[in-house]
Amino acid sequence: MTSQRTRLRMVERLRQQGIADEVVLAVMAELPRHLFVDEALMSRAYDDVSLPLGFGQTISQPYIVAKMTSLLRNGKKLGRVLEIGTGCGYQTSILAKLAKEVYSVERIAPLLDRTRLRLREFKFTNVRLKHADGHLGLPEAAPYDAILMTAAASHVPEELVSQLAPGGRLIMPIGLNEQKLHCFDLTEEGLQQQILEPVKFVPLLPGLG
Numbered sequence: 001m002t003s004q005r006t007r008l009r010m011v012e013r014l015r016q017q018g019i020a021d022e023v024v025l026a027v028m029a030e031l032p033r034h035l036f037v038d039e040a041l042m043s044r045a046y047d048d049v050s051l052p053l054g055f056g057q058t059i060s061q062p063y064i065v066a067k068m069t070s071l072l073r074n075g076k077k078l079g080r081v082l083e084i085g086t087g088c089g090y091q092t093s094i095l096a097k098l099a100k101e102v103y104s105v106e107r108i109a110p111l112l113d114r115t116r117l118r119l120r121e122f123k124f125t126n127v128r129l130k131h132a133d134g135h136l137g138l139p140e141a142a143p144y145d146a147i148l149m150t151a152a153a154s155h156v157p158e159e160l161v162s163q164l165a166p167g168g169r170l171i172m173p174i175g176l177n178e179q180k181l182h183c184f185d186l187t188e189e190g191l192q193q194q195i196l197e198p199v200k201f202v203p204l205l206p207g208l209g
């Protein structure tokens with residue numbers, strides 16, 4: 001139930017749900033998602049559901065991870081990426097396999113400590129995790145070619161836009177009760193916004209946890 005075959009079934013389902021980025025699908029076919037959830041939930045790790053990861057937070061369903069990652073990639077190789085909301089590190093690990101460099105910030109220190117230990121097993125050399133408030137982005141490594149927020153905000157934090165490289169893309173859910181996935185591109189004409197599908201994320205919370 002946690003085998004390669006289960007992952008391939010998940011990937012087949014993602015294709016049927018409209019995910020067409022084979023590069024993302026190949027990474028999802030490889031990465032053992034069950035190692036990112038509690039033992040009691042492992043048997044459900046490949047179902048198309050979000051699951052609790054402790055501290056009142058959730059790991060997004062595979063479809064959303066695939067969708068956001070495909071949008072972020074936009075058919076190109078990812079350079080320097082910032083993720084807001086490390087959580088259990090599943091999305092971070094997907095990005096690690098696709099991007100040159102990944103920075104990820106998380107506000108809950110004990111959750112980040114646990115994820116740090118977990119990611120150590122994967123021996124990524126291109127991932128930096130930081131205990132920080134994602135509202136502020138991560139100025140020390142800016143600018144980023146892509147920014148992915150995995151918690152829902154009421155608006156786009158100005159700091160994130162200012163940390164985007166020219167041509168950069170920011171993907172994030174916006175809204176409180178009714179959330180929609182948003183895609184912002186920093187073009188020569190300024191910030192272009194696309195509003196995409198409805199989603200359900202935990203909220204982006206203020207300050208450090």
Ligand code: SAH
Pocket residue numbers: 053057058059060084085086087088089090091092105106107108111132133134135150151202203204205206207
């Ligand atoms: N990408 C994660 C999803 C985790 S849920 C995964 O694959 O597991 C969203 C995460 O955002 C939670 O861990 C939550 O603690 C974190 N978060 C919420 N507000 C934040 C903030 N202001 N700064 C940084 N992280 C935040």
